[in-house]
Amino acid sequence: MRDSELAEIRKLPLFCSMAEENFHVLTHAAYDQTFPAQVQLIEEGAVADFLHVVVEGSVELFADWQGRETTMAVVPPVSTFILAASIMDAPYLMSARTLGRTRIILLPSVNLRTMFQTDPNFAMATISELAASYRSVVRHTKNLKLRTARERLAAYLLTHATSGRRGASFTLPVEKRLLASFLGVTPESLSRLMKSLQDFGVNVDGQRITITDPSALAKIAILSPQMDGPDSNGVTTGIGLPDVNLEPKESPKYPIKTIKEAKLSLF
Amino acid sequence: MRDSELAEIRKLPLFCSMAEENFHVLTHAAYDQTFPAQVQLIEEGAVADFLHVVVEGSVELFADWQGRETTMAVVPPVSTFILAASIMDAPYLMSARTLGRTRIILLPSVNLRTMFQTDPNFAMATISELAASYRSVVRHTKNLKLRTARERLAAYLLTHATSGRRGASFTLPVEKRLLASFLGVTPESLSRLMKSLQDFGVNVDGQRITITDPSALAKIAILSPQMDGPDSNGVTTGIGLPDVNLEPKESPKYPIKTIKEAKLSLF
DNA sequence: CGAACCCTTGACAGAAATCAACTAAGGTGG
DNA sequence: CCACCTTAGTTGATTTCTGTCAAGGGTTCG
Numbered sequence: 001m002r003d004s005e006l007a008e009i010r011k012l013p014l015f016c017s018m019a020e021e022n023f024h025v026l027t028h029a030a031y032d033q034t035f036p037a038q039v040q041l042i043e044e045g046a047v048a049d050f051l052h053v054v055v056e057g058s059v060e061l062f063a064d065w066q067g068r069e070t071t072m073a074v075v076p077p078v079s080t081f082i083l084a085a086s087i088m089d090a091p092y093l094m095s096a097r098t099l100g101r102t103r104i105i106l107l108p109s110v111n112l113r114t115m116f117q118t119d120p121n122f123a124m125a126t127i128s129e130l131a132a133s134y135r136s137v138v139r140h141t142k143n144l145k146l147r148t149a150r151e152r153l154a155a156y157l158l159t160h161a162t163s164g165r166r167g168a169s170f171t172l173p174v175e176k177r178l179l180a181s182f183l184g185v186t187p188e189s190l191s192r193l194m195k196s197l198q199d200f201g202v203n204v205d206g207q208r209i210t211i212t213d214p215s216a217l218a219k220i221a222i223l224s225p226q227m228d229g230p231d232s233n234g235v236t237t238g239i240g241l242p243d244v245n246l247e248p249k250e251s252p253k254y255p256i257k258t259i260k261e262a263k264l265s266l267f
Numbered sequence: 268m269r270d271s272e273l274a275e276i277r278k279l280p281l282f283c284s285m286a287e288e289n290f291h292v293l294t295h296a297a298y299d300q301t302f303p304a305q306v307q308l309i310e311e312g313a314v315a316d317f318l319h320v321v322v323e324g325s326v327e328l329f330a331d332w333q334g335r336e337t338t339m340a341v342v343p344p345v346s347t348f349i350l351a352a353s354i355m356d357a358p359y360l361m362s363a364r365t366l367g368r369t370r371i372i373l374l375p376s377v378n379l380r381t382m383f384q385t386d387p388n389f390a391m392a393t394i395s396e397l398a399a400s401y402r403s404v405v406r407h408t409k410n411l412k413l414r415t416a417r418e419r420l421a422a423y424l425l426t427h428a429t430s431g432r433r434g435a436s437f438t439l440p441v442e443k444r445l446l447a448s449f450l451g452v453t454p455e456s457l458s459r460l461m462k463s464l465q466d467f468g469v470n471v472d473g474q475r476i477t478i479t480d481p482s483a484l485a486k487i488a489i490l491s492p493q494m495d496g497p498d499s500n501g502v503t504t505g506i507g508l509p510d511v512n513l514e515p516k517e518s519p520k521y522p523i524k525t526i527k528e529a530k531l532s533l534f
Numbered sequence: 535c536g537a538a539c540c541c542t543t544g545a546c547a548g549a550a551a552t553c554a555a556c557t558a559a560g561g562t563g564g
Numbered sequence: 565c566c567a568c569c570t571t572a573g574t575t576g577a578t579t580t581c582t583g584t585c586a587a588g589g590g591t592t593c594g
Binding site: 452459 | 551
């Protein structure tokens with residue numbers, strides 16, 4: 001594994017407080033792999049042998065049942081996912097696939113579990129990470145149960161148009177179909193909902209969203225700290241589409257092969 | 268606090284592995300309170316000063332937004348709730364109210380947080396508890412996103428008719444309105460859904476449910492370990508209606524004042 | 535160029551919420 | 565003990581929301 005990657009991981013909330021020696025033990029047996037787009041990393045129901053760390057690219061967590069499928073979260077770099085399953089030594093509740101070219105670090109769950117015992121700081125960090133994840137899913141669930149589809153979309157757009165000032169503009173971090181699945185609607189419905197929000201100060205041009213009248217939008221979906229964050233406070237593991245840089249990234253870390261890849265690696 | 272209560276709490280997964288001395292420290296500053304039915308214990312958005320332990324009765328976790336309200340979980344005795352908020356020293360994401368007469372132990376969050384540092388076993392137990400809670404909410408969310416209302420009800424009835432044998436019968440652990448809210452539908456809808464399931468081997472008589480044809484029900488909602496448990500494996504904190512004794516309890520611990528109370532204290 | 539995919543749009547069907555009325559049962563108070 | 569009130573649950577009529585099916589435009593990619 002490259003030292004530069006290690007340093008990056010070391011900075012994560014989950015690992016930054018643990019003893020250097022222990023970090024070495026943990027990462028010594030780790031794998032470092034790069035995957036192309038749309039590779040399924042994890043199959044729901046399999047046992048969790050590794051904790052995953054997204055270093056570059058991003059990963060979609062999704063679930064399926066009876067032919068239906070839904071997006072549960074998108075994991076941006078640099079962060080971990082499926083911590084809960086790794087700890088419990090339990091079957092995954094969600095599947096995972098890469099969005100765009102993605103580099104993943106794999107840490108054996110066994111090492112993880114023994115590490116709690118030896119490094120109290122790591123145990124503490126794990127607790128924080130899990131608690132944050134838990135709260136994130138609770139927010140997602142509240143969103144689904146208390147808001148209509150249109151309200152969810154409005155809330156999503158508002159929270160992602162940071163500093164809800166007039167004329168705030170941003171690029172959707174994911175394809176609309178994925179956003180639709182995350183919000184719990186079909187792509188067709190999302191399309192119509194977007195359209196219906198045009199009357200409330202939302203301008204849609206492809207992936208580009210411009211909020212021309214935040215106050216009008218706010219009337220549809222009043223934001224609440226208990227539902228709309230702030231939770232992307234650095235520890236954004238778990239559920240919820242992450243915050244992204246609002247302006248298109250000028251200089252991607254690696255050569256643009258396709259526009260699609262460049263777009264998705266925005267995270 | 269009564270010794271009998273303390274012993275009960277001590278047995279919980281969260282506390283059983285910690286040092287006796289530390290357990291004393293934790294519970295020394297604890298409050299023991301009994302509340303009547305329908306008392307709001309926690310208001311969404313308030314800061315989490317105490318970890319709560321339900322000793323008798325049960326507690327509903329719910330959330331509201333813009334006049335709407337939804338049930339997120341019902342916490343049975345003996346178990347803890349809102350562990351995540353206590354740890355993070357963060358505002359509650361959910362409100363809580365008693366169902367029936369309920370006895371609660373309150374442990375100061377401050378003690379909790381310092382205890383991680385001193386007792387590794389407690390830290391470990393906290394991790395397990397949180398991971399279990401996290402997985403529980405994920406299941407709930409998948410249920411909401413992947414299943415229709417009718418499928419959710421069918422799945423609920425099937426999982427609660429333990430050993431899905433023909434003629435399995437049980438009493439709903441909560442009022443139908445609460446079940447409806449948990450499943451994400453209105454009481455009216457639940458009523459209709461129940462009726463529509465009569466064609467698939469479900470017999471409804473008040474709170475009494477009898478599954479006359481489990482295989483027919485299973486055709487509507489195929490159960491999945493990744494969505495329907497088993498999660499009530501003793502560490503049932505967090506989200507999800509808990510398993511209950513299937514037969515009506517003959518001898519309640521305290522005198523029956525009203526039928527309503529007796530019914531709700533079934534947990 | 536053609537195949538595949540994303541997104542959109544239209545027409546329609548189905549699911550679920552809403553509004554309203556009504557029953558039944560419990561609890562209250564005279 | 566009975567009249568009254570409150571509440572859970574049901575049922576019906578209706579509207580609203582959302583999914584499904586089908587088709588077409590635009591783009592990417594081999």
